[in-house]
Amino acid sequence: TRTLASLFGPLQPMALAEDLAAPLLALPIPDGAADAAATAHAPAAGPSVPDRFTVARGLAVVPVRGILTPNMTQYERWFGWATYHGLAETLAHLAASEDAAAIVLEIDSPGGLVCGIEAAAEAIAAVGAVKPVHALVSPLAASAAYWLASQASEIVMTPGSVAGSIGVALTAAAHVQPGANGAQIFEMSSRHARAKRPDASTEAGRAELQRSLDEAEAAFHAAVSAGRAIPAAELAARLSVTDDPQDGGATFRASEAIRRGLADRTETRAAFYARLTARTAPKPRSPSRAFAARAAAAQAVARS
Template identity: 55%
Template sequence: MTNSIKAMLAGAPMAIASDLAHDLMSIELPDAAMSPGPEAAAPVERFTITRGIAVLPVRGILTPSSEILERYLGWSTYFGLTEAVAELSERGDVSAIVLDVNSPGGMVVGCEGAAGAIAAAAQAKPVHAIAAPMAASAAYWLASQANSIAVMPGGIVGSIGVAMMASSVVGPDSHGEQKYFLTSSHARAKRPDPGTEEGMAELRRSLDEAEGQFHAAVSAGRGIAREALPAQLSVTGDERDGGAVFTGQQAIARGLADSVETRAAFYARMIETYGAAGATGPSVRFRARASAAAALARI
């Protein structure tokens, strides 16, 4: 028996570039991954530090605190990123933080808090992001809080917006059973029915609220006027036609990135600007606060 990532995340509001996430969503985990074993107690390496530069990978489909996806697939979580940037912003042996991003995005829940933690860290010391090769949707939400964003040649950023999949009961299932979803009298918004105008309006309200948070973060992080952002993201001139991804020069023209650089050139620039001579020790392993992680690192 296997457990697909798509099934694990079904029904959740997502800030994700669906076409870019297709292969990742199709991954299936064995039952063994769903049952904690002795390896679950081992610390997770979330960043490395070399010559005073901390490199914090942002990988995979982002979730609030899925220990399963972090441990078995090496994917980032908002909880893990928040802990890591808080630690790095206080460390005396870290002169700058790099977000090395390769993610199509992820869940909306938890993203705003992690983005806020990155923004706070950027007030304490330089934080730079590189799309290597993609920082899409929720991953761009995070990257937009860095002091600068570089894009690898052929890389992409953007997909700014929120989506979800919803279903409505229209007839009996394959077993001949008609299903009904009931809520208490004053809780219809718990299970809005997209088959009704009222239900669709509630789902749209929820998505628009999350998109508003996303736009506010990008506006603040990138220095783009909030009211100008929808038009700047549109591919047609109609403000409703946002949500696209952009390659390097397109992203720069729209204010979403600052440079196009190879990974080697980007890190050479980081070392030249922030690197501490002689500080070439081994990677530093960040151990999560065990009690908090054990309680929160679950989907």
């Protein structure tokens, strides 16, 4: 049985807490989805894309679940997982919606691909300039999911939740001997495209892979620094679990995440939503205002 892990190839920079993602990666590919899942724009098959948000009492709720990808709509159809493209579209819509006074990103994700995440992160920051965006970690915002959460106006963690895993990684492999069938595999690229297939068994290849990872991490750190108002020069030390700033990448429970400046408060889901809807729910009109509104409407009808 093919699992979802088989759809993620090597050499893809991932902002993913792999231990927390393991149960999701082990899920079998649903029957009939294997071929379509390989293509982001595959024809619709099976379930339709679920609603990307709901709005009630002035509060829009956007689920951010599963392993995050740029635009793998099949994951949306079969598992309800968010995509960066879908998030950006949703946030652009909600930014202009008069029905939504505030937005909640309800997050339960171990992270995902680096490719495409910056557009979604920038969309969160942009809508945050128009109306409040609240990230609710319930119960997981790791790596790419935390990258997104860091752009919200506030980060709230439910009791027992986990956040962090700030960093980027990839898996690389190199051929060390001929295959079992006796065939030696050679991987080649054009003369001026050696970096297309860096050889992890060589120093030059590892240097290129490290350059790619460090470039992605720099963008990740810059986003967290800006979103959480943490000086860039201090961020690596805040994320480290030792005195060595290179020992980052860990996840933290709520109290420790708050202490390190990665979250703002801990709150139950019920208390969180009660607090926000108290601000966003339309206020009931007084009897006199309601009467005046009905009278004005009646006059308008009479004139028409």
